Amino acid sequence: MKVSIFDVAKKAGLSVVTVSRVLNHSTSVRQKNREKVLQAMKELDYHPNASARSLASGKTGIIGLTLATLHDSVLDAVVQEINDRLAEHGYFLALSISQGDEESFRRSMFQEDRVDGVILVSPANSDIYVMELKKRKIPFVILDSQQRNIAVSMVTVNNFKGGYDATKHLIDLGHTEIAYINGPESFLSSREREKGFLFAHEEAGIKPFGIENGEFDIPSGYRIASRWIESGRLPTAVFAADDFIALGVMDAFKNEGIHIPRDVSVIGFDDQIYASEFHPKLTTVRQPFEKIGKQGVDILLKLIKDPSRRNVSIEFDPELVVRESTAVPRSTRT
Amino acid sequence: MKVSIFDVAKKAGLSVVTVSRVLNHSTSVRQKNREKVLQAMKELDYHPNASARSLASGKTGIIGLTLATLHDSVLDAVVQEINDRLAEHGYFLALSISQGDEESFRRSMFQEDRVDGVILVSPANSDIYVMELKKRKIPFVILDSQQRNIAVSMVTVNNFKGGYDATKHLIDLGHTEIAYINGPESFLSSREREKGFLFAHEEAGIKPFGIENGEFDIPSGYRIASRWIESGRLPTAVFAADDFIALGVMDAFKNEGIHIPRDVSVIGFDDQIYASEFHPKLTTVRQPFEKIGKQGVDILLKLIKDPSRRNVSIEFDPELVVRESTAVPRSTRT
DNA sequence: ACATAAAATAAAAACGCTTAAATATTATAA
DNA sequence: TTATAATATTTAAGCGTTTTTATTTTATGT
Numbered sequence: 001m002k003v004s005i006f007d008v009a010k011k012a013g014l015s016v017v018t019v020s021r022v023l024n025h026s027t028s029v030r031q032k033n034r035e036k037v038l039q040a041m042k043e044l045d046y047h048p049n050a051s052a053r054s055l056a057s058g059k060t061g062i063i064g065l066t067l068a069t070l071h072d073s074v075l076d077a078v079v080q081e082i083n084d085r086l087a088e089h090g091y092f093l094a095l096s097i098s099q100g101d102e103e104s105f106r107r108s109m110f111q112e113d114r115v116d117g118v119i120l121v122s123p124a125n126s127d128i129y130v131m132e133l134k135k136r137k138i139p140f141v142i143l144d145s146q147q148r149n150i151a152v153s154m155v156t157v158n159n160f161k162g163g164y165d166a167t168k169h170l171i172d173l174g175h176t177e178i179a180y181i182n183g184p185e186s187f188l189s190s191r192e193r194e195k196g197f198l199f200a201h202e203e204a205g206i207k208p209f210g211i212e213n214g215e216f217d218i219p220s221g222y223r224i225a226s227r228w229i230e231s232g233r234l235p236t237a238v239f240a241a242d243d244f245i246a247l248g249v250m251d252a253f254k255n256e257g258i259h260i261p262r263d264v265s266v267i268g269f270d271d272q273i274y275a276s277e278f279h280p281k282l283t284t285v286r287q288p289f290e291k292i293g294k295q296g297v298d299i300l301l302k303l304i305k306d307p308s309r310r311n312v313s314i315e316f317d318p319e320l321v322v323r324e325s326t327a328v329p330r331s332t333r334t
Numbered sequence: 335m336k337v338s339i340f341d342v343a344k345k346a347g348l349s350v351v352t353v354s355r356v357l358n359h360s361t362s363v364r365q366k367n368r369e370k371v372l373q374a375m376k377e378l379d380y381h382p383n384a385s386a387r388s389l390a391s392g393k394t395g396i397i398g399l400t401l402a403t404l405h406d407s408v409l410d411a412v413v414q415e416i417n418d419r420l421a422e423h424g425y426f427l428a429l430s431i432s433q434g435d436e437e438s439f440r441r442s443m444f445q446e447d448r449v450d451g452v453i454l455v456s457p458a459n460s461d462i463y464v465m466e467l468k469k470r471k472i473p474f475v476i477l478d479s480q481q482r483n484i485a486v487s488m489v490t491v492n493n494f495k496g497g498y499d500a501t502k503h504l505i506d507l508g509h510t511e512i513a514y515i516n517g518p519e520s521f522l523s524s525r526e527r528e529k530g531f532l533f534a535h536e537e538a539g540i541k542p543f544g545i546e547n548g549e550f551d552i553p554s555g556y557r558i559a560s561r562w563i564e565s566g567r568l569p570t571a572v573f574a575a576d577d578f579i580a581l582g583v584m585d586a587f588k589n590e591g592i593h594i595p596r597d598v599s600v601i602g603f604d605d606q607i608y609a610s611e612f613h614p615k616l617t618t619v620r621q622p623f624e625k626i627g628k629q630g631v632d633i634l635l636k637l638i639k640d641p642s643r644r645n646v647s648i649e650f651d652p653e654l655v656v657r658e659s660t661a662v663p664r665s666t667r668t
Numbered sequence: 669a670c671a672t673a674a675a676a677t678a679a680a681a682a683c684g685c686t687t688a689a690a691t692a693t694t695a696t697a698a
Numbered sequence: 699t700t701a702t703a704a705t706a707t708t709t710a711a712g713c714g715t716t717t718t719t720a721t722t723t724t725a726t727g728t
Contacts, residue, residue, distance in 0.1 A: 004684055015708050020686060028706055047470075050446035051394065052684035054385035055713045062428070070414050071607070076404045083404075083431045092443045094396070095427045097417045109426045112384035136381075218611040251612050254588055273405070277552040278585050338714055349678050354716060362676055364724095386714030389683050 003044045011040040023048055063300065064108075064115040066096045068124050074242075074272045074289070075121060078143060081293025082119060089301060091116070099124065110138060117300045119143060124186075126152075139303035143296045146188045153303060153311040155295045159189045162285040162318035163196020163239075166267050169283070169320055170237045171200060174328050175265065177209040179235035181224055181245050183216045193241050193269065209235040214245055221248025229256050234264060236329040243268035243275045246282055250325065261327035271321055280324035288316050337378045345374040357382055397634065398442075398449040400430045402458050408576075408606045408623070409455060412477060415627025416453060423635060425450070433458065444472060451634045453477060458520075460486075473637035477630045480522045487637060487645040489629045493523045496619040496652035497530025497573075500601050503617070503654055504571045505538045507662045509599065513543040513569035515558055515579050517550045527575050527603065543569040548579055555582025563590050568598060570663040577602035577609045580616055584659065595661035605655055614658035622650050 005023075009016040014033055021029045022037045029037075040046070054060045063086055067075065083093055094115060098104045109115055110133065118140040123129055126147055133140045142154040170178050180197045183190040194211065201208050214220030221240055228234050229252065240246035246268030250260055260266055260280055268275055271286035295314055303309055339357075343350040348367055355363045356371045363371075374380070388394045397420055401409065417427055428449060432438045443449055444467065452474040457463055460481055467474045476488040504512050514531045517524040528545065535542050548554030555574055562568050563586065574580035580602030584594055594600055594614055602609055605620035629648055637643055 002684090006684085016685080017687085017709090018707065021706090024686080030706065033706085047445055047447070049389070049684055050443075050448045051385050051388035052713090053446075053686075055383070055389050055715085056684080056686040058686090058713080060385065065429070070410045070417075080404050080431065083429065087438075087441065090441075092448070093429045095399070095417065095429045097414065104421075107421065107424075109384075111381050112387075113381070114384045114426070218608065222611075222613065248611070255613055274552065277556075277582070279556065279589055336714090340714085350715085351679090351717085352677065355676090358716080364676070367676085383714050386683090387716075389685085390714075390716035392683080392716090 003046045005046075005048070007044055008037060008040045008046050011044060012036040060114055060116050061091055062094050062109075062115045063091045064094045064096055064110060064118040066098055066108075066118060066120045066123065066129070068097075068099060068122060070097060072122075074270050074287075077272075077289035078121060078293040078296075081290045082297055085294055085297040089297075110136065117141075117304045119296055119300060120145075122146065137307065139300060139307055141296050141300045141303065143292055144189070146186075148188070150313075151311060153299050153313065155292050155299065155314040155316070157189075157287050157292070157316050157318050159192035159318075160196040160199075162269060162287075163193035164200050165196070165318070165320045166193075166239050166269065166285050167197045167200035169322070169326065170239060170265060170267060171204045171206070173237070173265065173326060175237040176206050177236040177329075179209040179212065179228075179238045181212045181214050181221060181238060181240045181249070183214065183241040183245070185213065190241055197239060214241075216242045216244055218244045218248035218251070221245035221250075222252045223248070225249040225252035229253075229258070234258070236331070237265035237267070237326070240266065240268050243270045243272050243282060243284055246284070246325075247274065247278060250278070250280075250282070261325050263330060265326040265329070267326055269318075276323065283323045283326040284321050286319045286321045288319070291316055337380045339380075339382070341378055342371060342374045342380050345378060346370040394448055394450050395425055396428050396443075396449045397425050398428045398430055398444060398452040400432055400442075400452065400454045400457065400463070402431075402433060402456060404431060406456075408604050408621075411606075411623035412455060412627040412630075415624045416631055419628055419631040423631075444470065451475075451638045453630055453634060454479075456480065471641065473634060473641055475630050475634045475637065477626055478523070480520075482522070484647075485645060487633050487647065489626050489633065489648040489650070491523075491621050491626070491650050491652050493526035493652075494530040494533070496603060496621075497527035498534050499530070499652070499654045500527075500573050500603065500619050501531045501534035503656065503660065504573060504599060504601060505534060505540070507571075507599065507660060509571040509663050510540050511543040511570045511663075513546065513562075513572045515546045515548050515555060515572060515574045515583070517548065517575040517579070519547065524575055531573060548575075550576045550578055552578045552582035552585070555579035555584075556586045557582070559583040559586035563587075563592070568592070570665070571599035571601070571660070574600065574602050577604045577606050577616060577618055580618070580659075581608065581612060584612070584614075584616070595659050597664060599660040599663070601660055603652075610657065617657045617660040618655050620653045620655045622653070625650055 005016045005019050009019045018029055018033060019037050022034050086093055094109050096108050098108060118133060118138055120126060120129055120142045122144040126142060130152055142152055145154045145156055182194050212224045214224055238249055240249055246266050250266050253260055253264055258264055268282050268284040271284045275282040275284050299312060339350050339353050343353045352363060352367060353371050356368050420427055428443050430442050432442060444452060452467060452472055454460060454463055454474060454476045456478040460476060464486055476486055479488045479490055516528050546558045548558055572583055574583055580600050584600050587594055587598055592598055602616050602618040605618045609616040609618050633646060
């Protein structure tokens with residue numbers, strides 16, 4: 001009892017091709033006939049079958065989105081933006097949460113011509129994705145790449161500059177005892193931010209208070225700050241590789257009555273939502289997530305339209321957002 | 335130069351049907367021939383075409399997931415579980431972030447036979463979804479429903495019990511001045527938790543300190559706690575309708591030197607990840623997100639297998655998780 | 669070894685749409 | 699009015715599978 005394009009055609013007194021034409025917004029349909037078709041569709045409660053359309057046209061209207069984990073609120077903004085932009089263009093989003101292991105990838109939707117294109121967000125080991133996607137000739141773009149691969153399209157953020165800006169802000173305030181808590185070394189972003197931190201110190205001719213290694217999470221910040229407290233030797237400012245670390249650091253300090261920013265300044269990275277919801281509001285380096293998502297979609301859509309198009313890489317500058325967690329160091333005060 | 339099922343059949347010296355059989359894990363294929371086919375597939379780097387399969391079989395292998403927003407870390411666990419379970423069964427996940435307005439729904443993937451089933455998570459106004467899905471005969475299940483609709487399958491949590499348990503915990507500790515900060519009244523969960531809060535008080539024969547209204551976020555908790563501080567009249571314990579509110583409350587108290595749990599006890603709801611990452615670690619009422627996700631998938635899959643199956647509703651009990659943010663009230667101490 | 673049941677294979681018909689080529693209609697200009 | 703160009707429509711051929719239905723092969727019991 002399914003109503004097909006034939007039924008619509010019959011009801012409208014036209015051919016199926018004409019119906020198909022109005023379905024695909026083709027121009028070659030007389031306005032009068034278009035209305036007839038639309039009317040027939042409505043009366044029959046007709047809904048096109050996506051599988052049939054895909055099979056015939058070779059396009060699925062689906063974009064695959066690969067995430068390493070859902071549990072990354074930083075990505076929410078990017079994904080939301082991707083979702084919205086894609087919806088504007090009539091695409092649907094297929095989700096693939098994959099740790100980047102070969103097996104889960106093989107089972108993923110890329111294998112069956114299910115998608116017109118793919119967006120990879122912060123892929124852990126993008127190599128295996130890139131190889132397969134290229135082989136299968138599926139257009140793709142990498143967001144927040146952890147590799148410096150020239151042969152692919154990607155949009156990234158200048159993490160070196162972000163690290164530099166954050167540190168410079170602290171130095172300009174008068175700090176000379178600045179600690180850096182890094183994210184995992186495996187992340188390019190960690191390494192780049194660290195370089196920026198180091199460069200700012202060199203430039204100012206001062207030595208870092210120290211560099212610690214953590215994960216991108218609250219407990220890392222808490223643990224490391226607690227160690228400082230125990231040791232009795234505190235930095236006057238800390239630059240955390242991400243907001244969660246910074247939040248953990250603040251939590252540890254605040255619980256010991258160490259006031260922020262009076263006693264210690266803290267600056268984060270990302271400007272994810274919680275950064276401005278806790279007090280003092282976190283000074284941080286903002287990543288332009290919306291821009292990243294939008295740009296990623298734009299690039300991908302162009303790639304889909306013209307697969308021979310050459311790859312493009314776009315890098316955005318992050319932006320320093322000064323809020324309440326940084327101030328001049330205590331010793332400088334009158 | 336696409337390699338199809340015909341090419342595989344020819345290479346293996348068998349018919350396309352046999353190839354199709356091994357593709358669909360049918361039993362009617364001699365082991366020897368199955369291997370031949372698999373071998374041919376590998377040699378030709380054959381990948382089946384999902385659109386063609388869907389068109390012929392009437393099944394897409396895709397499950398639609400509808401979320402009101404991505405920005406709800408509470409849902410991450412549910413979505414993750416759904417993703418994993420679905421992957422186990424060979425399904426893919428199509429994401430639809432929709433505010434529940436009619437228009438975005440019309441444009442959604444449900445309209446073109448794109449999905450075999452749908453999972454609705456915390457839908458704001460599920461009516462329009464339910465109507466359309468039923469009309470289109472698409473199996474679906476609602477998780478964390480905000481409506482008490484009997485004619486659909488859903489899995490929920492007993493929020494009344496959660497509210498009661500949280501409050502009872504506080505009362506058992508000796509508290510008699512307990513405040514409740516509610517989520518939006520529009521949420522069934524808010525109203526139910528409040529009822530549980532009230533019932534525990536009635537049962538104990540005491541009066542609540544007060545009931546406030548907020549959103550499910552950190553600023554709400556902070557704002558309300560700040561008001562209490564300003565007024566100079568504090569409850570000895572506060573039950574927050576969710577962990578974010580609780581975190582906001584703790585932030586406000588801690589910044590004023592009000593110690594938790596010595597001066598004020600705080601209990602949350604959900605047990606989302608941050609609950610145990612800040613200090614003191616938050617006592618809360620845990621929602622079994624994994625179970626909810628798993629059960630939702632199970633129900634949906636059964637519904638897909640047998641659409642005539644009658645609807646089922648499952649309700650899980652939440653679980654009190656006592657950590658560090660609650661203790662006996664100050665006055666009770668020796 | 670033979671009849672019979674069971675299992676495997678083959679041929680052909682959908683599945684519902686798009687698209688290229690061919691044909692018919694309408695508009696435009698001479 | 700007629701020729702020509704521009705537009706719209708139709709006919710027919712796929713798109714790559716699955717799913718009957720019919721046929722052939724293999725296994726089972728006597």
